[in-house]
Amino acid sequence: MRKLSNQRRMTVALVMAVAAGAGISAPASADPGNPVELVVGLHPGVSADDALAGADVRVVDAGAVTEAGAVVVDVAARRAESATELLRRNPDVAFVEENHVASKADVTPNDPFWNEQWGLRKVNVPAAWSMTTGAGVTVAVLDTGVNEVSDLTGRVLPGYDFINDDADPVDDEGHGTAVASVIAGRGDDASGMAGVCWDCKILPVKVLDEEGSGDYLAIAKGIRYAADHGAKLINMSLAGSSSSPLLNSAVQYATDRGALVIAAAGNENTATRQYPAAIPQVLSVGGSTSSDGRYEWSNYGTSWVDIAAPGCNVAQDYRGRGYGDFCGTSSATPLVAGVAALMLSRKPDASGPFIGTVLSLSSSKLGWTTHGRVNAGRAVWAVTDTAAPTVALSAPKAGTLLHGTVTVSAGATDNVGLNRVELVVNGTVAAVDRTAPYSFRWNSGAYHGVVKVAVRAVDWTGRVQTATRSYEADNRGPALSVTAPRSGSTVRKAFTVKVTASDKRGVSKVEWLVGGKVAGTGTSFKVTPAKYGKTFTVRVRAYDKLGNVSYSPTYTYKR
Template identity: 50%
Template sequence: MRKLVAGLLAGASMLVAAPAQAAPVRPSDPGFAAQWGVTQTRVDEAWSSTRGSSRVVVAVVDTGVSPLPDLAGRLLPGQDFVNHDADPSDDNGHGTMAATVIAASGNNRTGIAGVCWYCRILPVKVLNAKGGGSYTDIALGIRYAADRGASIISLSLGGSDDSPLLRDAVDYAETKGALVVAAAGNRGVSTPHYPAAIPSVLAVGGITSSGSRYDWSNYGSWVDVTAPGCNSAQGPSGVVGPYCGTSSATPFVAGVAGLLAATDPAPSAAQIRTALTATRVLPSGRVDVPAALRALPIDGDVTRPAVAFGAVGTLVRGRVTITAAASDQHGVSRVQLYAGGRLVATDTTAPYSFAWQSAPNTAAVPLELRAYDRRGNLTVVRRNVRADNAGPAVQLTVARTMRAAGARPAGRTVTVRATDPAGVARLELLVNGRVTARKAGATGRFAVPAKARSVQVRAYDRAGNPRVVNGKLGG
């Protein structure tokens, strides 16, 4: 029997605004400023280690998906089970919005940043222009997606009745290795919603920017995780706008599942599901993406972590703070700093920072960062700096100056020449203990008043080391 069900468009109308927050990865997409869900779930932190992979296919079983620049090169040929053809174009907008939440290209100055930048989208049209469809077409769409290698199947749809037809399709997808993710529904009740309530399906509810459940989001023990219920998305025209409902939370989680699927070694659907549910933030059940990544099995992981020096000059002196950025798909266990082949310190938590006493070195010093992931994979990066902890050498000559026509002396002049392997930054003249003149560079000539009781020259090298030399004024 064909059972007609409505899509979830009726509940997809609310928008709760939230300010953008600073993030470890902040893409250039103009719509990113409104994507509060990315920072809430720490997707932006996960982006430092994974942004998806083209090997991961996410099927959007919905109203179809229209081609957009933000999906260019990653929108696969699909199928239309409503009109029975191979053109899964979107005549509603719902499916395209879901697809962009999942996989809009990030950091391309266009539209929004999807959760899984490099995942590919398989469009499967099972809902008509009004957002309605049948269990039969939905089941066919699930099977079609599974047969075409979808790692994740996203279903922003459902109905109130259970169905052997849907259960069989979900079981079939599971045997093919796919994780089925479905919307919990938008009636604000605890009554099970299908196919989300099928035990092997990952059921998704919607939460606000403050972490509370949206009033319209269905709830209950059958809901596995929650995710931001209002997200920026792009419709078929490419215009960015609010997309709300468990219809929106579902593709968000599907994108997160895509990030997990892109890791090495490739996890199974069951492992992805377990990682997402075991690390959810209680009591809301919100997904925590970095935590989920760390929860994946690491046996067989051969991907080394990424590590880089923070801002550090090529010339240093005294006590120096060395910072590092490190990331890994399954988590970094520790970062170590070596100087001149000797271990300086180990840091096990981000942000990674080390205090290195460069003194008494005045020489080139090789620095080395060693980053280990949880599996023990090692990455080493090196940088040479020059430690300069000695002031410049200074030659100083004091000479009398005479008035015109051989008159008595009017004062003195000080001629200075300073040298340093790293270069001399500036010279200062001190008369009677006070700075009276400054000059950039390594050489200079200064006038000294006739009544001066003492004169000194202070030279600074480029590292900031000073050297003070006293001048002899004589009689």
């Protein structure tokens, strides 16, 4: 029977550390009783007067135009929404946003091992803690069982043991307890370490034995059990090399009930798919370093490893004897699950798949995963976003004739943040820009006639807004009709070749090429065979007034 092994490296060390923290800013809301300050971004060359015409706002800081490409205005709170919408519809305006105030708002726990927990600081968990610590959320841990060690006191719910088929999922190997402590270890209690979601509950589901192995049937049962017991988040720090309809079916069962399955990509330093991580509905996790590189042992692949997280984290020993480094994709996975739990506590009605989408889109970009490295502060902030982004196509102007390489510019904003802006041509994504101001240098040369050009803004929740214009593209030379002796003919006397050239923009030049060199111009050309070799070629080249060029077929003659 196929076995599925846990994926980890763990060492236990009884070394205490001094707690310390790092500062991350978080947005603060404006007082609705006071005038609202708006920052109005301007496209290059646009004056503040033109951009603000008709908006009935008062300029507060005109100097920001040269310093930040924007002008600061204020407006009565009751009119802020309507003024914002009016300004966003102005094609001269690149963006409009409230002049947010930032302040130090992250939480620094007093746990002795906090100084060692670089991974949580790397992914901005302290910023997320300023919004929630995860009350009301349960994470199912499918592993070797979970023991209620000191940092998990009051966190572990009754669960089930599918190895021994009883209701006592004790951890006799240690891996599951380490995983659970990364997710839900008590934080800010002046003891031990801080879990990502220190107010979460753990549903222990034992599917791996004392050697860290379990068959696919036990794991499939565990997935279904977790979904049936209301867990919207299922952590599986385990991996196997074989795909399986049994696992596929169990994951689909959980997904259909609103759960998100999160699984380790494995530790073989390979792009070879591992399961259940590579199942499409599963959020697959790789292990990243403190510099956002890839740990040499982490599996990778932009087609199946969805997201990364720090791969070495402090965890508690399953016998409660101490704390140590817990390294591997088994450690990265519960960090992601803990962030997902914080998000779910902010939006309890969200489905697991929606949480997975926001986690992915709000990540910080990396090259060896599909989406990037988890960003907890951004993800927890973004999950409550209910507004679609706004987007306007500012250039080229309507009626512009497209020819050659053109600049397509867009103004796009979102009340929480944008994942990306896409350039879409005739329904196909041609380019992506992730940094404002959004602009694309696009070669229109492959298009002629009517072209639909769109800019599509996508926010961190996956909401989309599109602005589209139809343009005419002209990237073809004149149409040519040539009257000449049949190619391949033998000619001895002089003969005349004629051409009719037509173009909507007008024809600027017609050239006659003999043997590849210009031999004459105009709409007719007299060919004297004696001037050329025993075999020679004749061809017409024509230019329109935009510089587009076209060629006739090549005529070959003998004499």
